[in-house]
Amino acid sequence: MECSLRLWRAGDSISRSDGAGSSTAFRRRPPRSRPGRGGRARALEDVRAIARFHRVQASPGLDEAAEWVAGALAQAGLAVEHERAPADGRTRFLGQVMPQGWACDRAWADLVDGSRRERLCDGIAEPLSLVLRSAPARGRFPLVAVGEGTEAAHYEGARVHGAVVLASGDVHRVHELAVLQRGAAGLLTDTRRLVPPVRGADDETSALNYTSFWWAGDEPRGWGFVVAPRIAAGLRERLAAGAALELEVEIDSRAYDTMVPLLAGRIPGASPSEILIVSHLCHPRPSANDNASGAAANLEAARVLATLARRGDLRLRRSLRFLWVPELTGTYAFFARDPARAETILAALNLDMVGESQERCGSTFLLEHPPAWSASFAEALVAEIRRAAVDWVTSYSGPGHYSMTRMAEVPYSGGSDHAVFVDPAIGVPCPMLIQWPDRFYHSNHDTPEQCDPQSLALAARCAATYAGVLATLDEAELARLTGIVGHHARRRVLEAVDRSERERLTALEALRGGRALASLQRLGAASMRVAAAQAELAAFVAREGATPRARSAAPVSAPIVAGLRRALLLGARGMAGTRARHPRRGAPRRSGVDGMRRPALARRHRAPGVARDRPTRGRVRRSALRIHGAARHLGVGHQGGGCGMQSQRTRYGWALKIEPGEEIVATIQSFAAANGIRAGALSGIGAVGETELGFFVPATGTYVRRTFEGDHEIGALTGNLSELEGQPFPHCHLVLAGDDFVAHAGHLFRGVVTVTCEIQLVTDPGTLRRIKRSDLGFHPLQLGESSEP
Numbered sequence: 001m002e003c004s005l006r007l008w009r010a011g012d013s014i015s016r017s018d019g020a021g022s023s024t025a026f027r028r029r030p031p032r033s034r035p036g037r038g039g040r041a042r043a044l045e046d047v048r049a050i051a052r053f054h055r056v057q058a059s060p061g062l063d064e065a066a067e068w069v070a071g072a073l074a075q076a077g078l079a080v081e082h083e084r085a086p087a088d089g090r091t092r093f094l095g096q097v098m099p100q101g102w103a104c105d106r107a108w109a110d111l112v113d114g115s116r117r118e119r120l121c122d123g124i125a126e127p128l129s130l131v132l133r134s135a136p137a138r139g140r141f142p143l144v145a146v147g148e149g150t151e152a153a154h155y156e157g158a159r160v161h162g163a164v165v166l167a168s169g170d171v172h173r174v175h176e177l178a179v180l181q182r183g184a185a186g187l188l189t190d191t192r193r194l195v196p197p198v199r200g201a202d203d204e205t206s207a208l209n210y211t212s213f214w215w216a217g218d219e220p221r222g223w224g225f226v227v228a229p230r231i232a233a234g235l236r237e238r239l240a241a242g243a244a245l246e247l248e249v250e251i252d253s254r255a256y257d258t259m260v261p262l263l264a265g266r267i268p269g270a271s272p273s274e275i276l277i278v279s280h281l282c283h284p285r286p287s288a289n290d291n292a293s294g295a296a297a298n299l300e301a302a303r304v305l306a307t308l309a310r311r312g313d314l315r316l317r318r319s320l321r322f323l324w325v326p327e328l329t330g331t332y333a334f335f336a337r338d339p340a341r342a343e344t345i346l347a348a349l350n351l352d353m354v355g356e357s358q359e360r361c362g363s364t365f366l367l368e369h370p371p372a373w374s375a376s377f378a379e380a381l382v383a384e385i386r387r388a389a390v391d392w393v394t395s396y397s398g399p400g401h402y403s404m405t406r407m408a409e410v411p412y413s414g415g416s417d418h419a420v421f422v423d424p425a426i427g428v429p430c431p432m433l434i435q436w437p438d439r440f441y442h443s444n445h446d447t448p449e450q451c452d453p454q455s456l457a458l459a460a461r462c463a464a465t466y467a468g469v470l471a472t473l474d475e476a477e478l479a480r481l482t483g484i485v486g487h488h489a490r491r492r493v494l495e496a497v498d499r500s501e502r503e504r505l506t507a508l509e510a511l512r513g514g515r516a517l518a519s520l521q522r523l524g525a526a527s528m529r530v531a532a533a534q535a536e537l538a539a540f541v542a543r544e545g546a547t548p549r550a551r552s553a554a555p556v557s558a559p560i561v562a563g564l565r566r567a568l569l570l571g572a573r574g575m576a577g578t579r580a581r582h583p584r585r586g587a588p589r590r591s592g593v594d595g596m597r598r599p600a601l602a603r604r605h606r607a608p609g610v611a612r613d614r615p616t617r618g619r620v621r622r623s624a625l626r627i628h629g630a631a632r633h634l635g636v637g638h639q640g641g642g643c644g645m646q647s648q649r650t651r652y653g654w655a656l657k658i659e660p661g662e663e664i665v666a667t668i669q670s671f672a673a674a675n676g677i678r679a680g681a682l683s684g685i686g687a688v689g690e691t692e693l694g695f696f697v698p699a700t701g702t703y704v705r706r707t708f709e710g711d712h713e714i715g716a717l718t719g720n721l722s723e724l725e726g727q728p729f730p731h732c733h734l735v736l737a738g739d740d741f742v743a744h745a746g747h748l749f750r751g752v753v754t755v756t757c758e759i760q761l762v763t764d765p766g767t768l769r770r771i772k773r774s775d776l777g778f779h780p781l782q783l784g785e786s787s788e789p
Contacts, residue, residue, distance in 0.1 A: 040453035043460060046072070046296035047355060048448045051286040054127050056212075057326040058087035058101040058260050065281055066261035069299060069324055076303040077310060078265035078322070085333035088257035089217065093336035094425075098329055099214065101258030102133045104251065109188075109225045112140065112246040113238075120247070121225040127285050128444045130251070131171055131187065131224035132212035140248040141185045145239045149174040160184045164247045166235060167191075171211055175222045187224030188247065190232035198362030198439040205230040207443035210284055215255075223251055262334050263324040265302050267309050269316030275470045276320075276348040277301055277463050278417050278430075280327035288448045289438060291327075293355025297456055298322055301464035308468070318346065318471045331420040346522050347378050348430040349466050350418035354459035356435035357452035363435035364406040365458070371412045372512040374422040376429030376519035377481060380488035382466055383409065386433075389461040391454070405458065429519055433459055470523070478525055485520065486533050489513025490540050497544055506545040513537050647671065653680060653763035657756060664688070664717075664751045665730050668759065672721055672728035679764035682732060684717035686757030691736060693746030701777030708744060711754055712736040715743060721761070722768035724779055729770055 049068060054061035066082070073080050085093070089100030107123025107130045123130035142163045147154045149167030154177075158165075161183040167174045168191050178184035192209035194200060206228045215221055225247075227235070239245060263281070266274075279294035286292075302322040308314040325331055335341055356363040367386060369379050392401040412422075421430030435455065440446040473481065492512065496505035517533045645667055646657040654675075658667050668682065689711060694703035719732035732748040751757075770779040 040457045043296050043300045043355075043456040044448065044451060044453045046299055047288055047292045047451050047456070050281070050292035050295050051288045051448055054285040055282045055287065056102060056132055056284050057282045057329060058099050058258055060103055061285070062282055062326065063261060065295075066263045066324065069281065069295065070263055072299055073263075073265035073302060073322075076265075076299075077306050078267060078302055081264040081266060083262040083264070083334075083337070084259035085262055085330070085337060086257070087260045087329075089215070089255075093329075093332040094420075096329055096332040097216070098260070098333065099133075101256045102253065103256070104130065104134070104253040106250060106252040107134070107225075109247055109249045111143075111235075112248055113243060117248075120227065120231075123225075123251070126208065126444060128208040128210055129226050131189065131226060132210075132284060133215060133221075133255070134213065134223035134251055134253055135221040135255075136253050137186060137223040137249055137251040139185065140246055143188065143235070143239065143245040143247050144184075145236050146174075146178065149178060152177065155182060164188050164249075166232065166239070168232070171213060171224055175213070175224075179222045180220055186222060186249070188227060188232075188235075189224055190227050190229045192229065193442065195437045195439065195441055198437050199441070204439065204443065204445060205233075207440070207445045210287070210442040210444075221255075223249075225249070260326050260330060260333070261324075262330050262337075265306075265322045267302075267306055267316065267320040269319040269471055271318050272344055273318045274321045274345050275318055275467045276323055276345050276428075277351065277467055278323040278325065278331070278348055278421075279351045280330070280417055281324040282326040282330075286444065286447050287442075288446050288451055289356050289361070289435070290353045290441060290446060291351075292448075293353060293451055293456060294351035294459070295324055297351050297354050297459040297463060298324065300456070300460040301467065304460070304464045305468055305471075314468060314472060316471045317473065320467055320471050321345070325417065328417060328420065331417040335420065335426055342426045342428060345428050347376070347470055348418070348421050348428050349378070349382065349463055350416055350421070350430055350432040351459055351463060352416045352432060353434050353436065353438065353441075355451040355456045356438055357450055357455065358406055358435070359452075360450055361435065361438045361440060363438050364408050365455070366407075366432075366434050366436055367409045368418070368432040368434060369409060369412055370418070370422040370429075370431065372508050373515060374412075374424065374427075374429075375512040375515040377485045377516055377523070378429035378466075378519075379409075379431050380485045380516065381469065381481065382431050382433070382462065383488065384484055385462050385465045385469070386458075389458055389465065391458075405455075429522070433462060473523060475524075478520070478523055479529070481523075482517070482520055482525060482529060482533055485516050486513075486537060489516055489537050490544075493537075493541055493544060502545070506541060510537070510541045510545070513541075645671070650760075654761040656759040656761060658686070658753050658759065660753050660755060662753050662757075664753065664757055664759075665732060665748060666750075668721070668730040668732075668761075669728050672730070677721060677728060677761070677763050678723040678767040680721035681762045682717070682719040682721060682730065682759060684714065684757055684759040686714045686717075686753060687755040688712050688714060688736060688751040688757070689754040691734070691751040692749040693734060693736075693744060694749055695746050696778065701775070703747065703749075703777075705749065706744075706746070708736065708738075710738060712738050714751075714757065717748070717757075717759070719748070720768070721763075722770050722781060724770040725772065729779070 050065055053065035053068070055065045056062060070080050070082060085091075085098065087098045087101055089097065091098045104123060107121070108119065109121040111118050111120040121129035143166055144158050144160050144163045145166045146158050146160065147167065148169035149155070149165055150169035150173045154167075160178055163184055164186050165174065165178045165184050166188045167178070168189065171187060171189055171191065174187055174189070179186065189211060190209070191211060192207075208226050208228055211224075211226050213221070213224075235245065277298050279298040280291050281295050283290055299322070305314065305320055309316060323334065325334060354365075358364070365386075367379065367382055369375070386407065390403045390405050390407065392403055394401055416432055416434075418430040418432040420426060421428040438446070440450050469477075489509065489512065492509045493506060496502060496509045499505050514534055514537065517530055517537065520530055521527065645659055645662060648655045656668070656671065658664060672678070672680075689709065691708045691712060692705055693708070694705045696703050713736065715735040715737055717732060717734050719730060722729050722731065733745065734748040734751060735743055735745040737743045769782045771782045772779050
């Protein structure tokens with residue numbers, strides 16, 4: 001795309017200096033060149049083309065979309081690599097079950113009122129009028145309204161046996177209560193997620209919500225149709241007035257074992273090391289912004305860089321890879337099928353929902369940072385590129401410049417493919433660019449008309465420049481990048497100093513900056529240069545992070561600087577350590593992908609029943625782990641480390657109070673790592689929301705997993721703390737119960753605190769060690785020799 005090409009030529013690579021020690025590509029003034037109209041139009045046409053396919057995960061439509069992208073890549077001169085991974089509902093990659101294939105040839109529902117009949121849903125003309133992955137069905141059934149349909153009380157007095165229930169709640173919960181427990185035939189739903197302030201209860205009431213079943217194993221399956229909230233409101237009024245409404249339906253669908261595409265285009269460089277741009281290709285028709293826009297921007301960036309390489313304008317020191325996969329499931333498969341990829345991919349960038357018209361969708365162009373412990377050079381680089389790539393206008397009298405594009409930087413929330421890349425078991429730097437919120441998110445109104453060619457051009461420009469800069473980086477340019485990373489770290493420290501929780505947040509940013517500088521070694525930065533940059537940051541933190549009175553007094557003492565320097569260097573070693581612990585090379589179970597089972601945060605907090613493009617039962621969730629308190633072990637402010645929780649020394653160990661929103665296992669592990677604890681006993685009580693428990697099956701060496709949602713009391717939490725491959729390893733079992741007082745127990749994979757969780761940790765000065773036994777499926781304690789320090 002011409003816009004990306006011109007931005008690249010505006011800097012002519014990062015190596016051209018303006019004489020003041022900064023790269024021309026990252027000057028603060030606006031670039032003189034403007035995006036080309038041809039590239040913008042081509043990217044928008046790509047969105048239109050991809051949006052034509054019904055791209056449900058593991059479906060014929062996804063295969064067809066992948067073939068279309070492959071053809072475009074071949075035409076652009078890239079080497080096309082078309083992998084396929086099994087999708088059968090049984091195969092797991094890094095703990096994630098691959099969904100079974102699904103296709104639907106015919107689906108319709110007619111509303112019958114006496115002698116009157118009207119077509120209510122047509123799953124072929126309007127794919128989102130059918131709950132995706134619905135089982136086959138045929139018949140005529142009475143229609144009964146049950147409100148949300150997610151509680152037993154919603155069914156009191158309702159005769160739902162053999163009927164279709166009209167409900168607004170989570171479709172899996174309604175399926176369980178209405179179909180499995182009360183014999184209902186199927187569902188009619190108007191569930192949707194509100195996205196305030198751009199989509200409230202009175203907005204987009206004629207839109208159909210993207211809704212899906214995600215079946216786990218051999219559980220009983222069902223079917224359902226989707227109507228718009230406005231239509232559902234009318235149906236409820238008629239039923240309340242005494243109308244005897246019926247629904248006649250036919251669904252011709254099938255579930256089958258298949259293979260899903262993992263599509264890549266590659267531009268070879270002098271080294272096999274790679275820079276990667278990823279976009280998920282899935283979601284039902286039309287899903288233009290989510291995520292035909294990311295797929296199209298990725299394709300345009302690939303075209304631009306292929307053209308530059310072919311002309312000889314790019315001398316690639318590293319190879320370039322452009323990846324299109326089913327969201328999350330495809331990324332898990334991509335790394336699990338070839339674990340060496342975690343070593344060869346030096347950096348990545350995720351493009352998800354990047355094409356929005358900000359005026360129509362109400363969105364802001366966001367750069368999402370990873371958690372502090374996964375911070376890297378990539379976030380600072382993307383921030384600088386985005387600032388240079390955006391279109392600027394002058395102020396009234398001319399001396400100032402500003403952008404008409406709304407932009408922001410936000411903390412980690414996961415929810416897309418970058419969550420897999422930044423997991424410590426993979427350890428690949430990968431920020432995400434996204435437009436959020438979106439008024440038309442996950443609805444049939446997410447059409448190409450809601451896209452903006454300028455937004456697409458901006459995303460492609462950022463992606464192409466990011467990949468091109470890193471693929472051509474030499475030693476001199478790496479030195480300049482080190483300066484950029486240090487500058488961004490100092491800026492974030494200054495922002496933390498001005499906030500209310502200055503001590504904790506300053507420590508957090510010290511950790512983040514130290515990790516970001518340490519990550520430069522992935523690109524070949526000399527350890528001495530990194531150490532010098534970290535020492536400079538440590539001195540800056542010690543000076544600026546002090547209280548106002550202390551800052552106005554004597555200069556920073558050498559012990560403080562030395563202490564922060566040691567903490568930052570420990571952070572560097574920690575980064576290098578997680579790099580080496582790939583899941584197939586002995587990753588600690590809780591620190592790897594298998595341990596990141598967390599709910600969605602701001603970007604994708606879904607209301608009950610809102611579809612996810614990956615399983616919602618027996619699934620891998622999006623991250624809700626708070627990590628900001630993990631920086632406390634730097635010795636600035638609070639003591640004890642951990643993940644934002646409170647801690648207090650006791651006679652025999654520690655008392656921990658884990659705060660709402662934090663995940664129990666990861667929090668305990670982070671606290672133990674920060675305090676050097678390698679042996680102990682755990683017990684606790686409290687309350688949790690989403691919780692995943694497991695039952696170990698010795699015959700297969702695997703766990704049967706089950707996720708519990710809603711509020712639960714912790715009846716008992718017990719376990720121990722040991723060491724696995726040099727890292728703390730909490731092994732916990734949990735008993736929980738809901739308001740029905742039914743208890744469930746099992747191995748605790750993850751549990752998110754709702755009210756509080758109070759832990760007693762009795763510590764031992766020695767070390768309990770576990771040995772990794774992949775053949776057994778778990779990691780037994782290694783006893784019989786002294787564990788004294």
